[in-house]
Amino acid sequence: xxxxxxxxxxxxxxxxxxxxxxxxxxxxxxxxxxxxxxxxxxxxxxxxxxxxxxxxxxxxxxxxxxxxxxxxxxxxxxxxxxxxxxxxxxxxxxxxxxxxxxxxxxxxxxxxxxxxxxxxxxxxxxxxxxxxxxxxxxxxxxxxxxxxxxxxxxxxxxxxxxxxxxxxxxxxxxxxxxxxxxxxxxxxxxxxxxxxxxxxxxxxxxxxxxxxxxxxxxxxxxxxxxxxxxxxxxxxxxxxxxxxxxxxxxxxxxxxxxxxxxxxxxxxxxxxxxxxxxxxxxxxxxxxxxxxxxxxxxxxxxxxxxxxxxxxxxxx
Ligand code: ADP
Ligand code: MG
Numbered sequence: 001x002x003x004x005x006x007x008x009x010x011x012x013x014x015x016x017x018x019x020x021x022x023x024x025x026x027x028x029x030x031x032x033x034x035x036x037x038x039x040x041x042x043x044x045x046x047x048x049x050x051x052x053x054x055x056x057x058x059x060x061x062x063x064x065x066x067x068x069x070x071x072x073x074x075x076x077x078x079x080x081x082x083x084x085x086x087x088x089x090x091x092x093x094x095x096x097x098x099x100x101x102x103x104x105x106x107x108x109x110x111x112x113x114x115x116x117x118x119x120x121x122x123x124x125x126x127x128x129x130x131x132x133x134x135x136x137x138x139x140x141x142x143x144x145x146x147x148x149x150x151x152x153x154x155x156x157x158x159x160x161x162x163x164x165x166x167x168x169x170x171x172x173x174x175x176x177x178x179x180x181x182x183x184x185x186x187x188x189x190x191x192x193x194x195x196x197x198x199x200x201x202x203x204x205x206x207x208x209x210x211x212x213x214x215x216x217x218x219x220x221x222x223x224x225x226x227x228x229x230x231x232x233x234x235x236x237x238x239x240x241x242x243x244x245x246x247x248x249x250x251x252x253x254x255x256x257x258x259x260x261x262x263x264x265x266x267x268x269x270x271x272x273x274x275x276x277x278x279x280x281x282x283x284x285x286x287x288x289x290x291x292x293x294x295x296x297x298x299x300x301x302x303x304x305x306x307x308x309x310x311x312x313x314x315x316x
Contacts, residue, residue, distance in 0.1 A: 004100075006124075008095075009100060009123050010027065010121075012100070013100045014121065017117065020115070020117050022035050022036065022085070023035075023085065023117050026118070026119045027118065027119065027121070031120070032085070032119035032120045034084075036137060037137050040138070040139070041138050042135055042136070042137055042138075043076060043081035043138050043141060044133065044135040045076065045133070046134075047071055047072050047075070047131070049064070049068050049071075049129065049130045050128075051128035056171070057128060060106075061100075061106065062109075063184070064130065064188075065104070065106035065110065066106045066109070066188055068107070069086065069110045069114075070191070070192050071192075071211065072133070072134040073114055073134060073192035073194065074211070075209060076136040076192070077192045077209060077263060078197070078208050078209035078263055079136070079142055080197050080198070080204070081136035081137060081138040081197075082136050082138070083115060083134060083136045083194065084116065084135050084136050085135045086132055086133060086135070087118070087119060087120045088121035088130070088132055089121055089122040089123075089130075089132075090121065090122070090124070091126040091127065091129040092125060092126075093125070093128055114192065140202060142204055142206060142207035142265065143206060144208055144221050145206065146204075146205040146206040147205045147221055147222075147227055147288055148205060148227065148268065148288065149289060149290050150268070150287070151227075151266040151269065151287070152267045152268075152272050152287055153264065153265075153266055154264070154265050154266070154275070154284050154285065155210070155214065155262055155264050155282065155283055156193045156262045156263040157193070158237045158238060158239035158254075159214055159236060159237060159238065159242070159260050160238055160239045160241075160242030160246065160250055160251075160253035160257050160260070161239035161240075161260060162186045162187050162190060162258070162259035163242070163253045163258060163259060163260070164186075164241060164245040164246040164253050165186040165241065165245065166187065167245075169183055169184060169187045173245075179241075179245065182244075183241070183245065186239070190259065190261035191261070192261060193209070196263065199278060200263075200267075200275065200278075203268075204266060205265075205268055206221050206224070206225060206265065206266045207264070207265035208220055208263070208264050209261050209262070209264075210261065210263070211261060213255070213258045213308075214231075214285075215231070215256055215297050215308060218231065221266065222291065222297060225266075225288075225295070227289065228288065228291045228295055229288050230286045230288075230289055230300065231286035231300070232285065232286055232300055233251060233255055233300065233306055234251075234301060234302065235284065235286070238250050239260070252308060256308040
């Protein structure tokens with residue numbers, strides 16, 4: 001196979017990416033030149049995915065790319081921001097054309113789907129790792145610290161699918177091909193909740209995306225806002241795939257499992273009726289209460305206080 005250099009990679013796989021009106025100059029110069037929409041606040045976030053830690057090294061590159069961009073888009077959704085631009089820092093052990101073709105296809109398809117432009121990046125040799133930085137603009141940013149006592153707590157949709165899928169995705173559990181495809185989709189194609197975020201932004205007081213597990217992530221809202229949350233486990237929408245793969249453990253996975261990238265958000269009591277009329281598919285799971293000096297999530301199941309056996313994922 002012909003040797004592929006850094007500049008060949010950029011030219012052949014990334015430089016042709018379509019860009020929107022907000023891009024004055026994209027890939028190819030020292031910096032991209034970008035024109036933010038007038039009067040908007042920019043929201044920016046970066047995430048690194050490391051082979052062997054966040055995805056199996058041998059995974060299909062198109063899927064890895066899709067997941068890398070989607071998890072970043074989820075952060076924009078959680079902030080109530082509309083996607084504009086992203087950059088890609090790619091570290092590759094070898095420059096395989098087959099891998100790069102798959103990767104750039106998965107990446108640029110996802111970019112097109114969500115209307116975000118690739119405007120730059122960096123390409124280096126080393127252990128496989130993918131860093132995506134996204135920037136968007138927010139009319140009304142959804143911060144974690146905006147929630148108050150009395151607010152209703154919602155999740156945007158079913159939980160537990162990605163956590164239940166993990167054993168299948170990692171090849172630790174064999175299932176039939178239909179279930180295996182569903183597991184793959186749950187893990188590699190999480191749907192960033194951008195449309196929902198846009199519709200709830202005018203009403204919501206705080207939001208976060210569920211990457212580490214509902215109870216752990218809602219805990220971040222509680223600490224940032226200085227409130228506690230009462231959550232009823234029986235109210236959680238459990239993903240059908242979680243039921244199929246995890247059986248009686250499904251509800252616990254919905255409460256604690258990560259990687260679904262649904263949103264958890266809060267709505268002031270006075271605006272709950274408005275939200276309920278909007279038909280967003282969001283499900284109410286609890287209420288914020290006085291923290292009494294110790295902000296935390298108070299989970300209950302069948303009226304009894306309930307604590308997970310495993311807390312949310314932490315790297316260190
Ligand atoms: P510099 O030496 O100035 O950092 P590079 O040689 O790293 O420039 O990159 C050249 C151009 O290609 C820059 O515009 C950079 O943003 C872009 N680029 C490099 N790698 C990637 C990539 N993986 N994806 C998208 N754009 C990239
Ligand atoms: Mg560079």
